[in-house]
Amino acid sequence: MKEKKISITKEKIKRSAIELFNTKETLSITTNHIAKHAGISSGNLYYHYKNKEEIIREIYTEMSSTFVSFNSFEKIATSENPLKELSLMFDIYGELFWSYRFLMRDSAVLMAMDSELKTMFSKNQEKRISQIDGLLRYLISQDILEGIPNDEIPIRAKLHWFISAYWQVFTSSSSEITKDSIKEAKDIIFKIHIYPFLSDKGKNLVNQ
Amino acid sequence: MKEKKISITKEKIKRSAIELFNTKETLSITTNHIAKHAGISSGNLYYHYKNKEEIIREIYTEMSSTFVSFNSFEKIATSENPLKELSLMFDIYGELFWSYRFLMRDSAVLMAMDSELKTMFSKNQEKRISQIDGLLRYLISQDILEGIPNDEIPIRAKLHWFISAYWQVFTSSSSEITKDSIKEAKDIIFKIHIYPFLSDKGKNLVNQ
DNA sequence: TAATAATTAGAGTAATTACTCTAAATTTAA
DNA sequence: TTAAATTTAGAGTAATTACTCTAATTATTA
Structure with missing residues (x-):
């Protein structure tokens, strides 16, 4: 079993990149900026990462696996109050x-610059959408949701993901992303796309 | 009254840019590509346009004003069947x-590269959203739509615009934009966000 | 301790590409 | 017809920035 040694420097590079990308215009950040901010030389950065894209892909992978670790259909399916569980997950x-x-804000830009990242993103996206699809079907099967035509489920699943993932792209076109704008996406999904289809049982769960 | 003389070359540059941007990866197209495709020299291109961004901004303005020329609240408000009129407009x-x-597909990328375009886009966006807001209120006032809480109108207007303008960004993350993917955005707005709120009167209009 | 391996610095390169400059050609005006 | 203005070509520049290379330092191991 090969142990991956975690390099402190490598980690520092990643953290610096995340901080700079988050707080400045992603496109304006160069590898030199990242190295400087991490307090190391440019050569050193390239000793740890093959190229700039690799840094970003590694950050994406990190976020992605954190996401997956919190993402559990079982947890929702076994919960007494699946809607509350879903809300917590959100x-x-x-x-x-x-x-x-x-990553959310500039996903389009990053994908345009790195086709490998685009592939990763796109594959991940498909998984999420089919997961949402399954979740909707589950909530309907449990009589928590009602009145959603069966043939609308796939497009609704797509739409839910679209809102989750792209609302920040939209937001950032006219203002800064804030925790509120992130919450806004959740609200749209719940208030506009879930609540109107609550059965009586579902309504009770929400009011609990 | 100063007459704007339309330069054939300038027009040729614009058309070439649109075609190349539409059919290739926007980011991969350089000014040299555009000049070559237009059958002129690079120097000539820069005689007509200050820089690359100016070309894109001019294309955006062109699309924007065409949009506005087709965009008429009056036409909807005076129509016997506002929903059908709206559908035609879509x-x-x-x-x-x-x-x-x-422009739709790579809006995020283009905005990241040109803050002036971002401002234009953002201002335009605000106008569209408030227009949709007004339209929803009108349809409600005419008893064509019902059951939409008043305080939800602003966020629904935002959402409608979001879907119209960003669905192609989403689509292009996993496949090519087609006329069908454009139609999909319309379908989502109508089927998911309008039809469920049709009054009896509204339903009649749709079935006409 | 000596030898080897891993890590680091930082100067330097290479490639891209938006954009400039000048001189020539063409068009317009007088 | 000649002078002036406009348009064009295309070679060349300038600036950026991702990435390389080498030599030095530090850590590891035998």
Whole structure:
């Protein structure tokens, strides 16, 4: 079993990159900036990372696996109050999206610059959408949601993901991303896309 | 009254840019590519345009004013069947979005590279959203739509715009933009966000 | 301790590409 | 027809920035 040694420097590079990307214009940040901010030389940065894209991809992978670790259909399915559980899960995602907000905000830009990242993103996206699809079906099967035509489920799943993932792209076109703008995406999904389809049982769960 | 003389070369540059941006990766297209495709020299291109961004901004302005020329609240408000009129208008927008699809697809990238374009885009966006807001209120006032809480109108207007303008960003993250993917955005707005709120009167209008 | 391996600095390179400059060609005006 | 203005070509520049290379330092191991 090969042990991956965690290099402190490598970690420092990643953290610096996240902080700079989050707080400045992603496009304006060069590898030299990242190295400087990490307090190391440019050559050293390239000793740890093959190139700039690799840094970003590693950050994406980090966020992605954190996401997956919090993401559990079982937890929702076994909960007494699946809707509340879902809401909590959204709050955790919100924190995550905030920590890695440049990835959400500039996803389009980053994908345009790195096709490998685009592939990763796109694959991940498909998984999330089919997960949402399954979740909607589950909530309907449990008579928590009602009145959603079966043939609308796929497009609704797509739409939910679209809002979760792209609302920050939209927001950042006219203002800064804030924790509130992240919460806004959750609100849209719940208030506009879930609550109107609550069964009586579902309504009770929400009011609990 | 100063007459703007239309330069054939300038026009040729614009058309070439649109075609290249639409059909290739926007980021990969250089001014040299555009000049070559237009059959002129690079120096000539810069005689007509101050810089690359100016070309893109001019294309954006062109699309924007075409949009506005088709965009008429009056036409909807005076129509016997406002919903059908709205649907027709969406089809025209769809054509427009197709012709300038790189602007929709890569809006985030382009804005990241040109803050002036971002400002234009953002101002335009605000106008569209308040227009949609007004339209929703009108349809409600005419008892065509019902059941939409008043305090939800602003966020729904935002959401409608978001879907119209950003669905192509989402689509292009996993596949090519097609006329179908543009139509999909319309379908989502109508099927998911309008039809469920149709009054009996509204339903009749749709079935006409 | 000596030898080897891993890490680091930082100067320097290489490639890209937006944009400039000048002189020539063409068009317009007088 | 000649002078002036506009348009064009294309070679060349300038600036940026991702990335390389080498030599030195530090850590590890035998």
